[in-house]
Amino acid sequence: MTGAERLQKILAASGIGSRRDCENLISEGRVMLNGEVAKLGDKADPETAEIYVDGERLVTDTRLVYLAMNKPLGVMSTMSDEKGRISLAEYVGRFAQRVYHVGRLDAETEGLLLLTNDGDLAHKLTHPSFEVSKTYLAEVSGTIPQGFKKRITTGIELEDGFAKADTFKVVTTAGGRTLVELSLHEGRKHIVRRLLGEMGHEVHRLVRVSIGPIHLGDTKPGRIRKLGQPEIAALFKAVEQ
Known part of the structure; x- marks a missing residue:
């Protein structure tokens, strides 16, 4: 396997813990590698492997970037x-x-915007079926x-279809004036x-103050984290089906 490394080394490099801690996670059966329970001695390519620790996806491909912007x-x-606008x-x-x-x-709306080069995740986050x-x-x-609350959460007909x-x-x-908070899962x-x-x-x-589990928090306008x-x-858990 091209670029294969020991699994505990990959986990440690991702910040899960020390290499010994990661060996213990593998020994305890808490790590999944490409759909199977990982074993000590397993190797993987960090750019292509699907790794889960305690059921949560661990991204080990250093080429992938996930950002939140205000x-x-x-x-x-x-x-x-x-038109030369910002x-x-x-x-x-x-x-x-x-x-x-x-x-x-x-342009008139402020707040949370996610940026990434992970095309598959980006598609799932924007597709209404998820x-x-x-x-x-x-x-x-x-x-x-x-x-009003009952009416807006029951839904009304707009010119391009039903919305709620x-x-x-x-x-x-x-x-x-009134400040209201509302959530929707579509993006027309x-x-x-x-x-x-x-x-x-x-x-x-x-x-916009949140997208799924990601919150704007105290990120200042124009800042990216x-x-x-x-x-x-x-x-990843939010788009599992």
Whole structure:
């Protein structure tokens, strides 16, 4: 096998623990290698092996990059823009590997954007059949009437088909505007704005705060951080079927 290394060495290099700790994990039957329980002495190619530790996927291919960005207001979710507007390329240029955005946020929407060069995972995260939920904070006009939550989570008909929120709650109300939190697992263009607008509440500000298990947290606008192994494992678990 080209590029094969001892499994405990691969695990240790991925930050699971010391080589002795990793040997113990293998001995205890807690490591799966390419669909089978791993044994001491097993070797693998870290660029192609599928490794699970305690049921969680461990990415050992160093060519793969998984990033979380807080996209600022006004930035285009593209790697280049023919009109010369600010695009993601101005933020990801420092990474040696070429990465792609997982889905999009329109220029007027802020918040969490995932970037990766793992095409298979990116496809699963964006395909509605995998039902990966995305959560938003939206500042809308007016106050939310009684019965609104039931209506928006039951769903309404838009011009391009049926749409609904998976969850909905009011966060605060002040000064004629209301801050709401809602989650959806689909990604049609402007779906959050259109859904709330159709129900009589114009969106003044929209921020995506999570995609599946990944949260925006305190990442500042324009900043990018690498996802840790537990977060990457959680993303793989989110698209398991």
